[in-house]
Amino acid sequence: SIQVLYSYEVKWVESTLAWADRWDVYLIGSPDDDIHYFAIVNSLMIVLFLTGAIATIMIRTLRKDIAGYNEMQTLEEAQEETGWKLVHGDVFRPPQVSPMLLSVFVGTGAQIGTAFLISMVFAILKFLNPLKKGQTLSTLLLVYVLCGSVAGYTSARLYKFCDAKSWKQNTLYTAVALPGALVAIFCVLNVFLSMAGAATAASFLTIVALFALWCCISAPLVFIGAYFGLRAEKLEVPTKTNQIARVIPELPWHVHPLVTTILGGILPFGSVCIELAFIMSALWLHQIYYVMGFLLAVLIILGATCAEVAIVMCYLQLCSEDHRWWWKSFWNCASAGGYLFLYSIWFLSSRLDLVGILPVVVYLTYMGMISILFGLFCGAVGVLASFWFNRTIYGAVKVD
Template sequence: MMVILALWGFLNGYTTSRTLKFFGTTDWNFSAIVAAFTLPLFISVTLGFELALAWLARTALRYSFKANLLRIVGWYLLNGSMCYLGAYRGYMQKAVQIPSPVGTVRRPIPAMPYHMSILVVAPVLGFIQFASMYAEFSYLLDSVFRSHMYAMFGFLLMNMIMQVLIVSLLAILQTYVQLCYQNYEWWWRSFAVGAAGALWMAGYALLFLVTKMKVSDFAGDASFIVYIAVFIICYGCAAGAVAVNASYYFVSKIYSSIRKD
């Protein structure tokens, strides 16, 4: 477990450093700080809030405050040091080059039809993502919150790989259609398309809480909501990152084939 945490910490710092360098950041220490503290700080604060609610409700805590504090400190020390190393190694690499020259004059974007609005595209493509993982997500909720036995880890791995492919293909499709309408602002739209599946997951989780969870106290409901919120936000950010990278790879490939005069 420690090796996996260290490996992902290094990759986190390396990827963050290279991404921020692509956007013009010159301080790799800033990249290391962003990589090391953004996600751990969010999770620590959120779970700390859940522990505070459990303490106020006088419910039995799964772990003591001291044990949780030691875990957080250990996580920061290991993850932070590896993120720092990864950020340094990533910043030492050459910056990612834009495949074709970019004009200095900002070209106006034509009006797009209503069905290409992000308020229409994101929910529709997000539903496709959620439909492909509905069964697996339902099994996970039953396993974690209703103490059902879960033994489909191979299927879970296959579903994760399938999700990466589905999110990538949907993002590329959306970006291609958007470029056909001469709209070159694809970065945040790609992220929204990738993260839209998290909204459907949140809706299903609330439905699961109302219909299947037999919780009679406020602390139990709050604990469920906090853990689900952490999972869904992390999934949304991860899926959005996959979508952005897939769209960037697609755009770089099609524009790198343009002849430079």
Template sequence: MEKSTASLGGVIVILCCCCCCFISHVTCDASDHRYKEGDSVPFYANKVGPFHNPSETYRYFDLPFCSPDNVEEKKEDLGEVLNGDRLVVAPYKLDFLIDTETESICKKRLTRKEVAQLRAAVLKDYFFTMYYDDLPIWGFLGKFDSENQDETTATKVYLFNHLHFEILYNKDRIIDVFIRNDPKGVVDLTEDREVDVDFTYSAKWTPTDITFDKRLEKYSQTSLLFSHLEIHWFSIFNSCVIVLLLTGFLATILMHVLKNDFVKFTHDEEAVDDDEESGWKYIHGDVFRYPRYKSLFAAALGTGSQLFTLAILIFMLALVGVFYPYNRGAMFTALVVIYALTSGVAGYTAASFYYMIEGKNWGRNLILTGSLFSGPLFLTFCFLNTVALAYNSTAALPFGTIVVIFLIWTLVTSPLLVLGGIAGKNSRPEFQAPCRTTKYPREIPQLPWYRRTLAQMAMAGFLPFSAIYIELYYIFASVWGHQIYTVYSILFIVFIILLIVTAFITVALTYFQLAAEDHQWWWRSFLCGGSTGLFIYWYCMFFYNARSDMYGFMQTSFFFGYMACICYGFFLMLGTVGFRASLIFVRHMYRSIKCE
């Protein structure tokens, strides 16, 4: 009854989490997006940075633009701050349905230092982002012309000093907005000298038949182009073929081998001498011997179960449309909140399994469970946040946000972890082993190199990685680039395929390990299941060097630092899947024979 109550409480918490995330990110907090002629429309400038370095972003007014005496900042939620957004009221006045002829923001004399700063920004392909009625706008600061230049001629660098806004509207709603740069409205920044600049803008309103509920569709059209969908579905087909071949291979080989084993072990069993046994039955007295480092093993299973629950809930929110394009910070907010609320899953799983394998110090086990993933993540964050502070980047979290995250961890994550641990401890489940464990373990025979841990991990990680590597490019191009990912249904199918392939390949390798009379399969199955995370990190190196144009110490450290944490999370999650699948298989296998 206690176990059922705890499970019901966990389900209620999860449902409340989903509802809170859905409501907080679907409801617009700016206005109802309806305006009358002459009404002021919310217009915010966000950040600037190198186009190829998505993590290296700076405040809009860090560059020497025309800034008001008192910069008015927009109040942001947790997800927006984690995303590096720092919104301020833009210096442009674009009232609803009011065409604006060329109007000056300010006339400014740029010093030689400011000219050098802007010239360096243009040469690094700096671009800016803004939001007008919650619609994103972006554009480049300027252009440079290095063609037909010899070594003695400087690269021509130009700053755009005039922005023309074209705004589409349908009755009382704004549908679209974009920027056009006037090729004549530029300022030459090539020479290192003071320059007078007149920053100007204009706006034109144009009616359209596009309805308000379809105004964000253009941002997801890239993902829905026929060529991209064709590649996506090809990757799905490729993955499905791998799954079918793998499952067919396992079903044929394992069923044939197991059938022969069962016949061998059960035929005329009374006449068989134990000394003549060989293969996986020979080690029936050791196969359910509890692994070394029980506390660490249970903590890894608990953390992996939490991350698996987190992934499933994120997919649920994505499939119902919460993470629509440019819903600022929704993904980060959901990750923080759901991770905090699912800590009870980690505590319950770790404590119950720890007691199941006769662990004693459950308090230390809970501490290890709570820090196994969050500890490395915290250390990585401290280093990367220090780097961002040194660069004065918006990627650095403000002190207030750090305090909020600490309070969430203190007041939500830790108590739920302890409550889950208490529930798991009190459930006191028994480990269902079909065979009795002998007092002394058998000696493991000398194994060839291809049956050892590293070789098995390489084989176990390659097949699941080959089933998802095509989709990885689109994910990386979205997270570490400027593409928009919206086909979450395909991603969810790929995720399910990843789980199936991981489970099947781990089961196969576990059988071959037991057939070789190696009974230490607990940690091996976890490591083999999680080895796909190592392959994903290898792909990170390939993507950074061959598929991206990222550069610089800050971007490099952010990319490899946070991807290391993500791949480590995949390692724990898939390792848990691999072990659970192997445990079910091993129990079924040994229940099918009579063991003395």
């Protein structure tokens, strides 16, 4: 046998490129950039157009309604009230079904949105490296934990408005419900991964660290936020609530809860579906996602879209003399999480090539958790937007 020796020579050349931009040669200028940017801009333009159109229609319609109602009061016409003004004595009636659960959901959704917004700002300021997905995930988790006070404050203020008394239980559920459910699912899944000898199984110290973050940081911050939320004054509304609830007439088909829930989530999901394809590829196909500025813009557009959808659905519901808008406003937007999960199933069948049952279970479990978070955020925006809308329109009319 002949022994062959190989040698090589390295020549270092000084570069003027900044250290923070050293990966731009891989991140910028790829063949898909034109398609990527066009898809994002196209999605944003469509959503902005729809948002502007809906806002214009609503403003013109509401101005006509408010002017008509106030003119009737001025002329003291003895006409029967019609439309959404007819339910002014019941529109701010607290939800009769699980006000505590609604408060927990809205508070948790506010926490999710705040955490994601702050994380995107960090990414835009280049505090996060898109190549280090573990660092990004850790930052998201840490920011979510530190935003626990947002959940406690929002949940407590909404629960206080509902005149409920079990504020300790409400605060505890806000601190425990979502983190506890996600940690429990993660631990069960991790047991199966460990039994299968998977490299993605988390170590025992990682699980202990998650529990420490939850119990020592997140939960106390939720209680601190709830303390300030309960000490704050009760949210004021422009109308008084009647002692006896108004009888709700038979509703037309377009405001049926099932119909509005199915239709309500289409537009919020549609505002992110194109961008979602790139995010899913980064999560599951080992690609790199780096356009954080566009992602922040999509997040803002998503919030605006959820608010617009919730307001329109709430307006149509009130015009049908149905004052039970609390839970409907939540589910009308939260159903976008269901569309996200359906999209993940399509992505699994068309883009991924997973072998075995366990990888499929892991994928569906993680996407189910992401869909729940997405739905909670959209639902929280829907409830808060509808509440603001109702306070605004009923504060603009003269009510006896």
